[in-house]
Amino acid sequence: MQNNVLGVLKEHENKLLTIWSQILQDSGSGDGAMEEEESKEFASLFLSALAKSDEKNEQSQEFEKVEDLIVGISSSRGKRGFSPRENAQYLLSFKEAASQILSELIKDPAQLYEANLKFSAILDNLMIMTFESFMKGREDVIARQVDEISEISTPVIAVWEGIVALPIIGTLDSSRTQTVMENLLQQIVDTGSSIAILDISGVPAVDSLVAQHLIKTVSATRLMGAECIISGIRPEIAQTVVHLGIDLTGITTKASLASALQTAFDMLQLSVVKRRKIVD
Amino acid sequence: MTTTTNNKEEALILREQDVVPLRNRVKEYGVKIGMSILNQTKLITATSELVRNLLKYGGGGKVIIESVSNGRDNGVRVTFIDNGPGIADIDLAMKDGYSTGKSLGLGLPGTKRLVNEFDIKSELGNGTTVTITKWKNG
Ligand SMILES: Nc1ncnc2c1ncn2[C@@H]1O[C@H](COP(=O)(O)OP(=O)(O)OP(=O)(O)O)[C@@H](O)[C@H]1O
Ligand SMILES: [Mg+2]
Numbered sequence: 001m002q003n004n005v006l007g008v009l010k011e012h013e014n015k016l017l018t019i020w021s022q023i024l025q026d027s028g029s030g031d032g033a034m035e036e037e038e039s040k041e042f043a044s045l046f047l048s049a050l051a052k053s054d055e056k057n058e059q060s061q062e063f064e065k066v067e068d069l070i071v072g073i074s075s076s077r078g079k080r081g082f083s084p085r086e087n088a089q090y091l092l093s094f095k096e097a098a099s100q101i102l103s104e105l106i107k108d109p110a111q112l113y114e115a116n117l118k119f120s121a122i123l124d125n126l127m128i129m130t131f132e133s134f135m136k137g138r139e140d141v142i143a144r145q146v147d148e149i150s151e152i153s154t155p156v157i158a159v160w161e162g163i164v165a166l167p168i169i170g171t172l173d174s175s176r177t178q179t180v181m182e183n184l185l186q187q188i189v190d191t192g193s194s195i196a197i198l199d200i201s202g203v204p205a206v207d208s209l210v211a212q213h214l215i216k217t218v219s220a221t222r223l224m225g226a227e228c229i230i231s232g233i234r235p236e237i238a239q240t241v242v243h244l245g246i247d248l249t250g251i252t253t254k255a256s257l258a259s260a261l262q263t264a265f266d267m268l269q270l271s272v273v274k275r276r277k278i279v280d
Numbered sequence: 281m282t283t284t285t286n287n288k289e290e291a292l293i294l295r296e297q298d299v300v301p302l303r304n305r306v307k308e309y310g311v312k313i314g315m316s317i318l319n320q321t322k323l324i325t326a327t328s329e330l331v332r333n334l335l336k337y338g339g340g341g342k343v344i345i346e347s348v349s350n351g352r353d354n355g356v357r358v359t360f361i362d363n364g365p366g367i368a369d370i371d372l373a374m375k376d377g378y379s380t381g382k383s384l385g386l387g388l389p390g391t392k393r394l395v396n397e398f399d400i401k402s403e404l405g406n407g408t409t410v411t412i413t414k415w416k417n418g
Contacts, residue, residue, distance in 0.1 A: 171299075171300050173296060173299075204303075204321075205321060205328055206325070207325050207328040207329050207332070208329060208383065208384045208386045208390065209328075209332060209383075211384070235318075236317050236318040236320075236321040236322075237321065239318060239322075240318075240322050240325050240394065243322065243390065243393045244325065244329075244390035244393070245376055245386045245389065245390045245393070246390075
């Protein structure tokens, strides 16, 4: 028996690639040219590594390269939108292809069993790594989206000279409050505004934590010398806040953005009047 | 009065990110039985308070959401279970303004006012279990 049974696979690289891509296509998880490139590179590197390693020195430096490569491939597949199943399918079908070839090459059942077992062990290890990097790829996407969301969801609008408004949509958690507060205070400085309107029409619930965040934001605005009005308090929110026992009496609150704007105009001694028709 | 459970699920709460999905699930239970917007809001606000306590003081835990009925009315029951340090004096913890966390101290007493049934059990060193029920017409 040959010392390195798995090394012979290198001589059948092209055949293995053909079978592999066939299985991938049949399972519907292939995605064309990009994948073909990746597969070629992986098969070539992996089979060379196998051919070069002897019985003892399996996890040689050659394998480190293989690991880096497969980790890169699967995180890229994660970003390309493959499902976890499809990602697993990728290496599973490689295993299947290799085991087909092995059973053609090795006729002795005991040897074949031995070879398959060895091959499985190596590949299972790679599989675990791909799972991890696949998840990592997905998590990167999510983390980026979270950043984007928290940025786009806290726009400060200059509605009038001296008045800025900030509509809050979604849950006001601690980190979000920080972003909201920073944006708001910066805009107050930049626009030289003296009134800020915080609209919470898009906040699903005001619990004691959200209320505390609101109160903090109002205090910070006041420290900047500006007045803060909270608008968009829906009837069900008002009742819930009262039952909870939260005291918002020190804060100017309005049911709608329109009435908050009216209050702001009053504070700035501005008035909106309907133009009278001039009759001659 | 006997209550029967029609539908039930469990959620593991370990991080702040678990709060919003849980609240949405609870809301769905309310919507399913045709709860009014006001009662839904009270229910999810109460949920929010208790789940934050569970995270902040209990170090995370388990939440059970149930759709229940007592023959005359349908409701949603939520149970919050943690294995944290427990509460030494429940009467004190239930007082408006009492907080060991430099907070408003309104979570527990406020929650009690928002729901129809409120039950709290706690054992020092063994954790805390709070169960709330909001009836559709309650
Ligand atoms: N699950 C729990 N495990 C241990 N201690 C708790 C738990 N829940 C509440 N407590 C204790 O009870 C006190 C009162 O809780 P409560 O929710 O009323 O107020 P808070 O959380 O301190 O402030 P708020 O909820 O208003 O932000 C807490 O400060 C804490 O000491
Ligand atoms: Mg609390």
